[in-house]
Each structure stands twice: as structure tokens, then as C-alpha cells.
Amino acid sequence: MPFLEAVRLALQTIRVQKLKSFFTLTGVMIGVMFLIAVVSIVEGMADYVENDFAASIIGxxxxxxxxxxxxxxxxxxxxxxxxxxxxxxxxxxxxxxxxxxxxxxxxxxxxxxxxxxxxxxxxxxxxxxxxxxxxxxxxxxxxxxxxxxxxxxxxxxxxxxxxxxxxxxxxxxxxxxxxxxxxxxxxxxxxxxxxxxxxxxxxxxxxxxxxxxxxxxxxxxxxxxxxxxxxxxxxxxxxxxxxxxxxxxxxxxxxxxxxxxxxxxxxxxxxSDAALSFFDELKGKLVLFGTALPAIGLVVGALVIMNIMLVAVAERTREIGIRKALGARRRDIIAQFLVEASTLSILGAMIGAGMGIGLAKLIAAVTPLPASVAPWSLVAALVVGAGVGITAGIYPASRAARLDPITALRQE
Amino acid sequence: MSTTAERQAVTGAAGAAPDRDWVIVTRGIKREYDMGGEIIRALRGVDIAVKRNEYVAIMGPSGSGKSTLMNIVGCLDTPNAGEYWLNGQLVSAMQDDALARVRNKEIGFVFQTFNLLPRATALANVELPLVYAGVPAAERKRRATEALEKVQLGQRMHHKPNELSGGQRQRVAIARALVNDPSILLADEPTGNLDSQTSEEIMRVFEHLASTGQTVIMVTHEPDIAAHARRIVVLRDGTIASDETQPQFVARLGIHAPQL
Known part of the structure; x- marks a missing residue:
């Protein structure tokens, strides 16, 4: 099955099962949102310290x-x-x-x-x-x-x-x-x-x-x-x-x-170099702790996706049977479920990235903390999204692919 | 239609590839299941030969092995012993993915329960075998539309299965089965979920297909439905009990030949 076909199928499934898809998205969405927000704020602080703080406070x-x-x-x-x-x-x-x-x-x-x-x-x-x-x-x-x-x-x-x-x-x-x-x-x-x-x-x-x-x-x-x-x-x-x-x-x-x-x-x-190196050390810790928590969120998100994909495989056993009877190979079924899981989580990551930028800007607006959205963090969010989806999708997808078409077709 | 002598000749020549006229040749097919320690011998050596353009019904009571035979003929299952040649290929020795290819190219399934994807339109359902055959989208749509028009569903192709009647659903399934020009149309109790009037309608479609050169294999337990075929194979206890022409079958059972 061509890749675009799999994406189209995934988007169609997501559209049909809106609520379920939303819950699937949520874990990744929240994880990525906080990831982006934290990284943006730490980056913003670093920017600020390097460009303004050194000049305005220290000279x-x-x-x-x-x-x-x-x-x-x-x-x-x-x-x-x-x-x-x-x-x-x-x-x-x-x-x-x-x-x-x-x-x-x-x-x-x-x-x-x-x-x-x-x-x-x-x-x-x-x-x-x-x-x-x-x-x-x-x-x-x-x-x-x-x-x-x-x-x-x-x-x-x-x-x-x-x-x-x-x-x-x-x-x-x-x-x-x-x-x-x-x-x-x-x-x-x-x-x-x-x-x-x-x-x-x-x-x-x-x-x-x-x-x-x-x-x-x-x-x-x-x-x-x-x-x-x-x-x-x-x-x-x-x-x-x-x-x-x-x-x-x-x-x-x-x-x-x-x-x-x-x-x-x-x-x-x-x-001021001394102050800056002190801040660099601080920044390292902030990034570490600031990303550790959202990372836990992403792991939870991955587990949710895996669970939902397993349920989807169980629910759609008959569909898998039909597809296999009509000529779908194992790799076609694996591709279908992997692309579905990754599309879900990339979608979640994209929404999360948007919300993260919003959150960072909001924090920058209502608190004294500055924020600066690092472009690499957006790329990272998408990579993380795809990674979470693929990781979470592999097991359910291979289970789907191994289904015996006769048993699958007989399932009500 | 093939003669008994021809069939015996081709099923007897173990190991030899049958010539191009034969779509299906099985030689001594056996299939056993292990049901929790108890061995069920569903097929005990079945020899069947079907020529191109034949319209064959496989009949038998439940437990006769007809479903097992249909799964093997449909390449959904492989025999424990024996040969199965489908359109010149020895499929009994094939693995999973190769069987998937064969199902996609050579077999068009029509099921009792239709087995349409419930959330996809009739058109999308009919396109499905073409998706797995790697046909480009535009051509897929053209061929699926054509197939739906052939079964008089050109007006309903954007409807989902739950917006169609039973007869219409089965016609969508037939369009899907034929869209990839398969060697055989394999129907498993195609009228099992339909009332008698709709059943007649589906039988007329099959009759039309058979008369235009499509090889049709129909598995059923109803003699009235089986009597629509030109040739009727009766299975009992995993072996072939009889293999008759329609007039012979009708005469033996004392039923009326169907008038379509």
C-alpha cells in the first residue's frame, strides 16, 4: 500500500472516530506542549541573559x-x-x-x-x-x-x-x-x-x-x-x-x-563571563528538569496510544480480515496501523507545539519570564511525535498483521 | 464444461502443472485441525478440477468440510497434504504474503455477511482490492465506478453499506470481487442473509456473469441455490460424494430446475 494511501486512511479513521482520536492525541499534545513551553522559556531566559542581562545589569x-x-x-x-x-x-x-x-x-x-x-x-x-x-x-x-x-x-x-x-x-x-x-x-x-x-x-x-x-x-x-x-x-x-x-x-x-x-x-x-557561565550551569539544570517532566508525559502518551491501538486492532479484527482476504499483505496492515498511530501522535505533537508556543507567550506576557521559541524545539516536537507514534504502534500493528484472516473474518 | 474423464486425467497426474484450461486443480487435499488434542479431519483427500468458465456449486451439510475447502480454494488456508493448482500456480506451497498476492489477483470473494467496510462508501469498498494491487488512484476510481455500474449501483456508489439494502450490499460485494478481473469468483453462501426474492436477484447476477465467461464457484448448503449452477459437487465427511451436472442433480433430488 503506498504511503500516501496509508496517511489518507489514517486521517479518515481519525475523522470518523473524533472523540477517541482526541483522547489519543491528548497525552502527546500535553507532553509536547509543556516541552515546547519549558524549552522556550529557558531559551528566552538564556537569550535575555546573554543579550540584555549582561549589558544592562553588569555592563x-x-x-x-x-x-x-x-x-x-x-x-x-x-x-x-x-x-x-x-x-x-x-x-x-x-x-x-x-x-x-x-x-x-x-x-x-x-x-x-x-x-x-x-x-x-x-x-x-x-x-x-x-x-x-x-x-x-x-x-x-x-x-x-x-x-x-x-x-x-x-x-x-x-x-x-x-x-x-x-x-x-x-x-x-x-x-x-x-x-x-x-x-x-x-x-x-x-x-x-x-x-x-x-x-x-x-x-x-x-x-x-x-x-x-x-x-x-x-x-x-x-x-x-x-x-x-x-x-x-x-x-x-x-x-x-x-x-x-x-x-x-x-x-x-x-x-x-x-x-x-x-x-x-x-x-x-x-x-560578566563569570555570571554567564554561572547562568549556563543553571540553564543546563533547568532544561534537564524542565524536560524530564514533559518527557514522562510523553511516555504516558505513548502508553495511551499503544493501548488505544490495541483496542482498535481488537475492534477492527473483522476489517483486518476483510483487508487480508482482499489481498493486504502483512506489511500493508503494519503500515496501516503504524501510520495511523504516527499520524495521531504527530497531529497531537503539532497541536501541542502550537499550544506550547501559546503557553510560552502567555507566560511571557503575564509573568516576568521571557520566552523565545527555538526552531529546533518545533522540529524536535515533530520527531518526538512520530517517534512516540511508531514506538507505540509497532506492537499493535504486528499483532494486527499476524491475525489469521479466517478467524478474523469470522469475528463479529 | 469439463467431462469426468478429463477431470480424472488432470487430478491423477500428481506433480504436473495442469494446462491453461484448468483454473482449479486439487489433488488429494487433506486438512486436519487440532481441536484441543482431538484431531478433526475436515478434508480427507479431495480431488476437484474446474475448467475456465465453469459455474460450480459446492454443496454439503454442515461439517461436510465445504467451508474448509472453500478457505483452501480461496487461498485463506493451506492444506496439510495434497496439491492445489490455481490458474497454473502451485499455491498449496505458498507462504502468507504470496497467498495475499494470489487472493488479490486471482480470487474475488463474495461472503454471506457481505464483509464490506462499514465506514467506507460503496466506491471505496470496491476500490480496496485495487489499492492492494497498487493501482493508481485515478484508474482505481474509474475501474471501481465501472464495476459498480455493471451491477446497477452507479447511482449509489457514494452510499455507505448501512444506507444500502441487503441485495444492494451483496451487489457492492460482487462489484468488489470482480473489480480486479479475478480468475474465479468465489461465493460463500451468497444468499444466506437474503430473502428469497433478493436471492433470485443475486442468482440472476451470477447467471449473467457465468454466461459472460466468468468462472464462478459457489459454496452453499441449499439445494435450491446450488441448482442454479451448471455443475454441483456434493461433499460429505470430507470427501466428494457426488459431482454431477445440473440436470442430473435436479433429477436426483426431484426439485425443479430454477427458471430465471
Whole structure:
């Protein structure tokens, strides 16, 4: 029997037995739906982290000098060892700055923390408070939509000025010009001198609930009462220059701390690559767990299809007998049932893929999770669908093919 | 029609391929069944020879082995011993798939219970043997339509079996049996599920087919129906009890020859 004939026959059977076919489809449909949704969301997150997260949170081509490494699992013992490292202070920033060629690398001291900000008469709200230098605006590539950024003089003087994120501006001064108005952060009043263009959000975390003040302002003392530095951010001119920069900074800081050749660094240099590799590891786990559950669904789907095909063989024994009497060979009967099972499950997989894309988009719309449909996942869904159908169909089909036509014809 | 002497000559020549005139030649066919330890000897050495264009009825009471013989003649079953030559091929030695080919090309079945696919239209049912013969769709449709028109069902070809009367269903089955130009039309109690008027109608179709050169083998237990054939073979206890022409059969049983 030609292949197209078998497909036509399968579609006809599916059309005639709508309800049964629907239940057969369901298992594969749901499995594939969740498979696509999970893969889309994990892919979406990966996309986001690689393209936007690194740039908007960590900064392009940047690395950080800090007391502790970022984004790393550390054991208790390791943590105690890290605790013995000296704190980072402003002179270290001068060493870092001095170690790098001027004009190509940018550096900025950064202290940041979430602090309540208020305006008299309004409920306090937590904002991401950043105390830094003027170069920070260039490193982050912030666009100022209203007013201006603070300058080096204001940093030198410790001026109580603040540049706020767009969400902060609209929350405290909706419909008003916020420039020149007051914002209290950690109990200290600052004058708003600029507003940063909206940045959007990462994983539901708004990048616009931001308030940036000079590192010399009282804000630094609120964030770090001991007067030390959170981190020094360094921006290299190119991605390749990050490693050079790190080596120059490492050498200078080791000399500054008086470390011998055999001593370990007592500071950490972390780049966005570290964060990305951390995320890659996380992504691997997400994909594994995220696909394991739908895979179980697919196995259940396969069992349902096998069961339904066995019932179909039993119900259609007479039909098989007629077909054999009229000249169907074993391979014709096998082809008929295999194609029927695969058509069912491919159909289920296609509907499931559509629903999975829908689900991913829905999740992306109502939750902060991003979604991106990977083309390979659609191909995989179809392959999985066909695979499930063929696997589930082999046994029932071979049982049908082995039926004795005389007994089959006699069956009522 | 073949003569007794001719038949004895051809069934006696064991191992030799019969010449082209003979559609069916069986030589000493035996078939035994193991029914839970008890051996049932359904056929105990049957020699039958049927020439092209013959119209033969195989008769016998239930348990005479006529169903077993019909299954073997129809290539649905193979004998334990003996030879069966169908249209020059030794089919008694064939395996499953080869038998399927032979059924598809050489045999047109008409069953007591019609055995039409209930969810398929008359046209689709008639096309079925052509599907398994690998005939392209357009030609399939043309030939199936032609076959249905021959049995006066040209107007009903898009109806499903449950929308047709018993007689119409059996005519669809006949169209299906003939669509692939088989060597033999093999009918198993073709009127068993039909009233006497419809039975007459189906017998007229068979008569017409036989008169236009189709070889027809009809298995039945009703003498009235068997009497429509030109030659009647009676089986009893797995062997041939008699092999007569229609006038001989009618005279022996004292029944009226059917007038169609």
C-alpha cells in the first residue's frame, strides 16, 4: 500500500472516530506542549541573559574588583577564608585607576544597596541606591532624558544631588517636573538633577527604580557604614581587552597589598563571563528538569496510544480480515496501523507545539519570564511525535498483521 | 464444461502443472485441525478440477468440510497434504504474503455477511482490492465506478453499506470481487442473509456473469441455490460424494430446475 494511501486512511479513521482520536492525541499534545513551553522559556531566559542581562545589569565589557567573588557557590570553609580578606578602600581604586592606560579603560567606585526613598507625604519605597563616580553614567551607557548627570566637581565636593530612574521620577513626581525637587534616601535629602531613560526590567526586577548619587555623598556611609568600598567597576574598550585589564589590575593590587609570589589574591576580579557561565550551569539544570517532566508525559502518551491501538486492532479484527482476504499483505496492515498511530501522535505533537508556543507567550506576557521559541524545539516536537507514534504502534500493528484472516473474518 | 474423464486425467497426474484450461486443480487435499488434542479431519483427500468458465456449486451439510475447502480454494488456508493448482500456480506451497498476492489477483470473494467496510462508501469498498494491487488512484476510481455500474449501483456508489439494502450490499460485494478481473469468483453462501426474492436477484447476477465467461464457484448448503449452477459437487465427511451436472442433480433430488 503506498504511503500516501496509508496517511489518507489514517486521517479518515481519525475523522470518523473524533472523540477517541482526541483522547489519543491528548497525552502527546500535553507532553509536547509543556516541552515546547519549558524549552522556550529557558531559551528566552538564556537569550535575555546573554543579550540584555549582561549589558544592562553588569555592563558591557566590564569587570569588577571586589572583596568577594560574585555569582559563585562557596563552601562554609571557603567563606571563612574569604572573610579574612582585607576590605576594599578608596586608595585601592586609585591603584586600579593608575594601573590602567588612561583614555581607554574607565573605572568607577560603586556602592549599591536597596534603600527606602521618600518624599514627604508619600509612602517610602525601596529603590536601588547607587553611590558612584561620574564615569558610571558612561560605563552604563545611561541616557539622560531630563536634566543632567552629576559631574566630577560634584563628586569631589560630595554634593547631595541624585539622578533617578524613570520609575522613581514618575512615582514621586507624577505629572510634575522632578528636576530641582527633593528625594530623601536613607533619611538624607538629595536634590534631583536628572532622570535616566527607561531601561525596562530583567526577570521582573525593574531597572528603573534607581537613584544614583556621588560616591562621596552621605549615601555611601548609609550603604557601607564602615566606609569601605563595595566594588570598583572597570570597563575595557573591547571584550578582548577585559583580560589584559584584569591582569594589569591584578598585578597592581598584589603589589599594593604586598602579596608574595606564592600568595593567593586577597581580592576578586569577576567579569560578566563569570555570571554567564554561572547562568549556563543553571540553564543546563533547568532544561534537564524542565524536560524530564514533559518527557514522562510523553511516555504516558505513548502508553495511551499503544493501548488505544490495541483496542482498535481488537475492534477492527473483522476489517483486518476483510483487508487480508482482499489481498493486504502483512506489511500493508503494519503500515496501516503504524501510520495511523504516527499520524495521531504527530497531529497531537503539532497541536501541542502550537499550544506550547501559546503557553510560552502567555507566560511571557503575564509573568516576568521571557520566552523565545527555538526552531529546533518545533522540529524536535515533530520527531518526538512520530517517534512516540511508531514506538507505540509497532506492537499493535504486528499483532494486527499476524491475525489469521479466517478467524478474523469470522469475528463479529 | 469439463467431462469426468478429463477431470480424472488432470487430478491423477500428481506433480504436473495442469494446462491453461484448468483454473482449479486439487489433488488429494487433506486438512486436519487440532481441536484441543482431538484431531478433526475436515478434508480427507479431495480431488476437484474446474475448467475456465465453469459455474460450480459446492454443496454439503454442515461439517461436510465445504467451508474448509472453500478457505483452501480461496487461498485463506493451506492444506496439510495434497496439491492445489490455481490458474497454473502451485499455491498449496505458498507462504502468507504470496497467498495475499494470489487472493488479490486471482480470487474475488463474495461472503454471506457481505464483509464490506462499514465506514467506507460503496466506491471505496470496491476500490480496496485495487489499492492492494497498487493501482493508481485515478484508474482505481474509474475501474471501481465501472464495476459498480455493471451491477446497477452507479447511482449509489457514494452510499455507505448501512444506507444500502441487503441485495444492494451483496451487489457492492460482487462489484468488489470482480473489480480486479479475478480468475474465479468465489461465493460463500451468497444468499444466506437474503430473502428469497433478493436471492433470485443475486442468482440472476451470477447467471449473467457465468454466461459472460466468468468462472464462478459457489459454496452453499441449499439445494435450491446450488441448482442454479451448471455443475454441483456434493461433499460429505470430507470427501466428494457426488459431482454431477445440473440436470442430473435436479433429477436426483426431484426439485425443479430454477427458471430465471
Amino acid at each position: 558591557t565589557n566590564t569587570f569588577y574588583v571586589a572583596r568577594y567573588p560574585n555569582f559563585q557557590d562557596v563552601s562554609d570553609e571557603e567563606w571563612r577564608r574569604l572573610q579574612r580578606r582585607p576590605r576594599l578602600f578608596a586608595p585601592a581604586a586609585d591603584v586600579v585607576r593608575g594601573a590602567l592606560p588612561t583614555g581607554t579603560y574607565r573605572t568607577a567606585m560603586v556602592n549599591e544597596s536597596f534603600l527606602p526613598a521618600t518624599v514627604p507625604g508619600l509612602r517610602p519605597r525601596s529603590v536601588q541606591a547607587v553611590a558612584t563616580e561620574a564615569s558610571y553614567f558612561e560605563i552604563k551607557d545611561y541616557e539622560i532624558t531630563q536634566g543632567r548627570a552629576f559631574n566630577a566637581q560634584e563628586v569631589a565636593l560630595g554634593a547631595r544631588v541624585v539622578v533617578v530612574g524613570s520609575e522613581v521620577a514618575t512615582y514621586y513626581y507624577a505629572g510634575l517636573d522632578p528636576i530641582g525637587r527633593e528625594l530623601r534616601i536613607g533619611g538624607v535629602p538629595y536634590t534631583i538633577i536628572g532622570v535616566i531613560a527607561a531601561q525596562g526590567s530583567v526577570f521582573g526586577f525593574s531597572l528603573d527604580r534607581l537613584a544614583v548619587a556621588p560616591v562621596t555623598a552621605p549615601l555611601s556611609r548609609v550603604i557601607r557604614p564602615r566606609g569601605d568600598l563595595g566594588q570598583i567597576v572597570v570597563q575595557a574598550p573591547t571584550r578582548e581587552a577585559i583580560l589584559d585589564g584584569q591582569e594589569m589590575v591584578r598585578g597592581a593590587l598584589r603589589a599594593f597589598y604586598g602579596l608574595g609570589p606564592g600568595d593567593e589574591d586577597d581580592f576578586s576580579l569577576s567579569s
